[in-house]
Amino acid sequence: MFQRKRLPKTMKDKKITVTIGIPAFNEEANIGKLLQSIFEQKKTFFNVKSVILVSDASTDKTVAKAKSFRNKKLKIIQNPSRKGQIYSQNLIFSLAKTDVVVILEADTILAKKDYLKELILPIYRKKSVCLVEGYHVPIHPCVLIEKVLFLQLRLDRKVLQEYKNHTNWIFAGRGGKAFSKNVYRYLVWPSNVPEDVYAHIWSQSNDIKIKFSKSALTYYRLPHSINDFVKERRKIESGRNTIKNYFPQKYVDEYYKRPAIIKYKWLFHMFLTDSIYCIVYLGLK
Numbered sequence: 001m002f003q004r005k006r007l008p009k010t011m012k013d014k015k016i017t018v019t020i021g022i023p024a025f026n027e028e029a030n031i032g033k034l035l036q037s038i039f040e041q042k043k044t045f046f047n048v049k050s051v052i053l054v055s056d057a058s059t060d061k062t063v064a065k066a067k068s069f070r071n072k073k074l075k076i077i078q079n080p081s082r083k084g085q086i087y088s089q090n091l092i093f094s095l096a097k098t099d100v101v102v103i104l105e106a107d108t109i110l111a112k113k114d115y116l117k118e119l120i121l122p123i124y125r126k127k128s129v130c131l132v133e134g135y136h137v138p139i140h141p142c143v144l145i146e147k148v149l150f151l152q153l154r155l156d157r158k159v160l161q162e163y164k165n166h167t168n169w170i171f172a173g174r175g176g177k178a179f180s181k182n183v184y185r186y187l188v189w190p191s192n193v194p195e196d197v198y199a200h201i202w203s204q205s206n207d208i209k210i211k212f213s214k215s216a217l218t219y220y221r222l223p224h225s226i227n228d229f230v231k232e233r234r235k236i237e238s239g240r241n242t243i244k245n246y247f248p249q250k251y252v253d254e255y256y257k258r259p260a261i262i263k264y265k266w267l268f269h270m271f272l273t274d275s276i277y278c279i280v281y282l283g284l285k
Helices: 031-039 062-067 085-095 115-125 144-160 195-205 226-243 249-256 260-273 275-284
Strands: 016-024 046-055 074-078 100-103 108-110 129-138 177-180 209-220
Touching: 016 031, 016 085, 016 115, 031 046, 031 062, 031 108, 046 062, 046 085, 046 115, 062 074, 085 100, 085 195, 100 115, 115 129, 115 177, 115 209, 129 144, 129 195, 144 226, 144 260, 144 275, 177 195, 195 209, 195 226, 195 249, 226 249, 260 275
Parallel strands: 016 046, 016 100, 046 074, 129 209
Antiparallel strands: 100 177, 108 209, 129 177
């Protein structure tokens, strides 16, 4: 069983050191925006020691876009062949020596200049908190599929807020995650697991305190083609099946299972709000 080590008693008397890790594959369209939003962050009780970008054998201009920043804190690692996001995140953990490691998705943008502050703050305030999960909101939709998914997500979250443990159901890796040293020194992702779900359940099963920070907000783009939607759904379903191999069923059910009434409620609201979008969504499903 994982044994937690206490952070130094002097944690509040010094600035927290932070490593930011970004696994990326062919993200030339967004990587510049993400890095810009990182370097513009306000620093109060923490210092960013390094930003580690792991390009997973990208074939586009991801690396070139990143190198254009010429920031001394930016370290770029290029995997010679595709190894996957899990490999890249495990690599980031193995290289880190700071108090906290923040993992960000390469297709997101930090919404505000105090994002890092809000994400790390729970760890700074309470040494018993070892994992903080951020929040994610889609950017304004442009095409039909995005508009349908945007409406579905908005109504789904509205219904979920009526339930006490709804944060488990709205968390996703795109919101970003902050890991204290007590976690990232021990957590190793197996291959082919949904990394955000695995980290969450792994922490729960080891009695590690998790906080959800709605004010640590990122923006991302919803699937904007049928092909993107199908890929995302298949990845989610595959992850749900794989995660069962690593944890007791009670933890998996707690994360994934929702009362049936939730589905009927948001479906009812969606039909009343826009019946055509509702029909399109059911067709996509």
